[in-house]
Amino acid sequence: MWLFDLVPCAAFETPGSRARMAKRVACTACAIAVSVVLAGCAGSSESGDHPNVVRIEASEQSPANTAPASASAQSSGEAPAASQNSAELPVSDIALSSAASAPSASAASSASSEDNKEQAKKLFKKLGIKQDFRKEFVHGDKPAKYQKYIVLHDTEGDGSAEGVIDYWDGSDAGVAAHFVVNKDGSIVQCVKLDKITHHAGFGDTGHNKKYGVEDESRDDKEGTVEIGSDFADYGMNSYSIGIEMVHVGGSGDYPKKQLEALDGLIAYIDTYYGKESKIIDHKAWRSGNSDTSEEFADYLKNYQDHRSYKKASSKS
Secondary structure, three states, X not given: OOOOOOOOHHHHOOOOOHXXXXXXXXXXXXXXXXXXXXXXXXXXXXXXXXXXXXXXXXXXXOOOOOOOOOOOOOOOOOOOOOOOOHHHOOHHHOHHHXXXXXXXXXXXXXXXXXXXXXXXXXXXXXXXXXXXXXXXXXXXXXXXXXXXXXXXXXXXXXXXXXXXXXXXXXXXXXXXXXXXXXXXXXXXXXXXXXXXXXXXXXXXXXXXHHHOOXXXXXXXXXXXXXXXXXXXXXXXXXXXXXXXXXXOOOOOOOOHHHHHHHHHHHHHHHHHHOOOOEEEEHHHXXXXXXXXXXXXXXXXXXXXXXXXXXXXXXXX
């Protein structure tokens, strides 16, 4: 993402990034991440320094307790096999066992909420997600029936997830994503799944209707600044989960551990809701954005096709 919604892009320019940033449409949370490394704050500050931090270590959030509406979900998985135990799977196999973790659309209506809850807990534990919730990042409620999309982003910086989150908080811009995935595969969550956060920012005018996200009434829109008539729609934030990957576009491939963690995180989100949210990247929502990077293009196609970075033939 690139900062444009809330803070002037020039505030985050540096000699090494100015040329690249000048060619891109600015965005929200990701651009701030560029400054994490430059400001030397990545990984150096602790959430305990922030009075509005609610930190939960090694804990689990409760999955949705009701079977969600099908909305735009398009699921192709089979019903879970009784002998499959996702808690015994390595992280790299979590997404490949989606049949055991996320019921298909036809099975979701009959699957009990308790089964979903238990499966989600197992996946959450296996992923080792660290929770570091920040009150400033929350802009409204997002009940399960409104969850439609998973939006993938690049941080456009090499700073750690912890440093990125601390910087977002310190900026007082109110922008964030629900999750940040480090290069080593570790995951930090700073917003609960059932809450709205400003990760997608403003989108192309007409995209609210195109993506079926027209209700913006649940979003307080605190801190937002309109960026012009071409980018007037803000609905995606109210219908999606944002995932940031620590990555700088053009810097090379994404580490295998990071991609495997993303596989597992998507499977966890699917299981939590009992349906599959459509996967897009940030530039699909707003034209001109840089994320995700060109080197992620094939992975994105794979995720959209079968919810794993691996090629379909490699899933056996």
